[in-house]
Amino acid sequence: METRVALFRGINVGGKNALTMKELVAILEELGACGVRTYLQSGNAVFASEEKNASRLAKKISAAIKVRRGFEPTVLLLKREDIEWAIEHNPFPEAEASPAALHVGFLAAAPERPNRQALESLKGTSERFHLAARVFYLFAPDGVGRSKLAANAERLLGVSMTDRNWRTVCKIREMAQESKGPHGK
Secondary structure, three states: OOEEEEEEOOOOOOOOOOOHHHHHHHHHHOOEEEEEEEEEEOEEEEEEEEEOOOHHHHHHHHHHHHHOOOOOOOEEEHHHHHHHHHOOOOHHHHHHOOHHHHHHHEOOOOOOOHHHHHHHOOOOOOOEEEEOOOOOEEOOOOOOOOHHHHHHHHHHHHHOOEEEEHHHHHHHHHHHHHHOOOOOO
């Protein structure tokens, strides 16, 4: 059994793609997940799974939601180590005091040719960002709601991304640490 972190994109946003966490837990358990825990209604789950192929498991989860609810969300599956890495490599430790202002974008793959010049040009005066491997950090003390950088980052990076604020990332890590499987994974 390996601990997995599932980040769902586009569920329970603006009244669309409704999926209760109770139903999400049931879907994951039907697919063989154990010890499923969720955080918030926006789609964060931690569980143990015997499935070794993350891509295959993500597709199964998305397809099961489509069968049950009629929409197919993007599911990004991470290992506990991926969350740990993102926290350990945070380039803006001073921003941790403002957990709602620090966002971590988890990428489906490492960007091959991110448009760094365009990213820089969209950056607000108080904003800072950093791209490291499959993680895009954005410190936006004025909020991401009106941030042109936040709105365009995924397109300019060229890969699918789902982001969480720092508080959520830290809570997910805590949940993942608590859900170690029988083999300590």
